[in-house]
Amino acid sequence: MPEFSFRDPLPEAPQYRTWRKGGLLFVGSTRNDGDGNRFRVVSVTHEKRPPTWDELLDARRAFYEADAHVVIAVPPPEKAERRCAHLWARLGLIITPPAGMDV
Numbered sequence: 806m807p808e809f810s811f812r813d814p815l816p817e818a819p820q821y822r823t824w825r826k827g828g829l830l831f832v833g834s835t836r837n838d839g840d841g842n843r844f845r846v847v848s849v850t851h852e853k854r855p856p857t858w859d860e861l862l863d864a865r866r867a868f869y870e871a872d873a874h875v876v877i878a879v880p881p882p883e884k885a886e887r888r889c890a891h892l893w894a895r896l897g898l899i900i901t902p903p904a905g906m907d908v
Contacts, residue, residue, distance in 0.1 A: 828852045829860060833868060835896070843896040845869065850889040861890055869894050 821834040833847040847868045849856045856864075861877065869875050869892070878891040 829856065831864060831868075845894050845896055847892045848889055849892065850886070853888075855888050856890050861892070864892060868892070 821832050824831045824833075828851050830850050830852070831847060832850075833845070836844045836846055838844065845868065847864055849861060849864045851860075865875050873894045873896075875892050875894045878893055879885070880891075
């Protein structure tokens with residue numbers, strides 16, 4: 806697991822921080838959407854293959870609070886970078902799923 810946490814301040818986009826661990830590269834920033842909402846964005850990539858599910862979970866644990874709802878953005882196929890995954894979460898937002906829906 807990376808040796809950093811969500812407590813590390815991430816700069817405002819277009820600024821970003823990068824970290825390496827083995828063949829993995831993590832790129833993180835905080836973004837505003839113009840309506841006062843703040844998002845943490847972390848991209849996870851490997852130099853030779855897509856990141857594994859366990860690597861994505863490690864990144865999720867390292868960069869986001871335990872109760873954050875984090876999504877993996879899947880771009881259109883023509884824009885997809887197959888060795889990279891993008892994790893997004895709106896800071897301070899807890900999503901409550903509809904009754905009867907397990908998450």
